[in-house]
Amino acid sequence: MTSIAWIGLGNMGSRMSAHLVSAGHDVRGYDVVDALREGAAEHGVTAVGSIGEAVDGAEVVILSLPKGEHVRAVLAEADGVFDHAAPGTLILDTSTVDLDTSRWCHGEAGSRGFRFVDSPVSGGTQGAEAGTLAFMLGGDAADVADAKEIVTPMAGNVLAVGEATHGIAAKLVNNMMLGVSILAMSEGSQLAQQLGLDPQAFFEVARVSSGDSWALRTWYPVPGVVPGAAANFNFDASFSAMLAHKDVTLAVAGAEAAGVSVPAATLIRDQLQRLLDDGFGGKDCTLVVREASPDGSVLGWDGR
């Protein structure tokens, strides 16, 4: 049994931390939202009233927070993780953050005698619920090996990607590629429709041909073609435009800093931004298909 502090009990953290309890660990959880602490307690997490109470005496600290700024604050603010953690504590950040924040975390944690592993996840809330997330770990090899043991009860796949920040880098590149796949699928599905092709007939062609992709097979944006796709449910989110926009924006920023030209990723970022601007950030990211539609209408979407 390991004593674990969990900070951030939102959509992902509440579900992920429950698996650590089931695995027999002692998990103390904190979130700024009272109701989320109460919800976590129902899953066996010991809900506490501050970061300090969660971290005091913990061997491992795990973060699941919205953005880089929250991660930096939770670690370094007065009475935050750094003020309360014992030397040698293993800190895992499962949040999706920018590369600079991840670099900062490794540097600041390391200089204070803590061990840090960037540990972003893929698989969404369904993967978090089922305990089948993919974890991408970056850091010192011995720390990554210890992190692997801790995250295994929450994971379908645990990938030791490489050194510090390589986990988050892999996550951002992967999600950038997903964004570009969505763009290709959206334009293809609309062109097929406007050329008069039966959606199912075209899907069957692309699925076994060179236009195939994970996005196409899982999220084809026309109702009645792929069971489970958001198009069947008025584009209610399975992966929201807001989250997809966040990930692609972080990836594009990383590309700009690295001098890599990513016009396709920039385009899908801007299309997602328009969904957010129009109040559809909570809708599914595949609603970007409206951008390719000649009149903005989309089969399966009521326009609201």
Ligand code: NAD
């Ligand atoms: P969320 O907003 O539901 O959860 C984040 C939680 O952090 C919230 O409950 C918030 O109250 C809490 N929080 C914020 N500041 C805090 C502080 N100072 N102290 C304690 N708690 C604080 O977000 P989520 O969907 O659970 O995502 C968490 C992270 O995982 C994000 O970085 C996200 O990008 C990433 N992620 C999400 C998904 C997904 O499908 N939701 C998939 C992969 C990765």
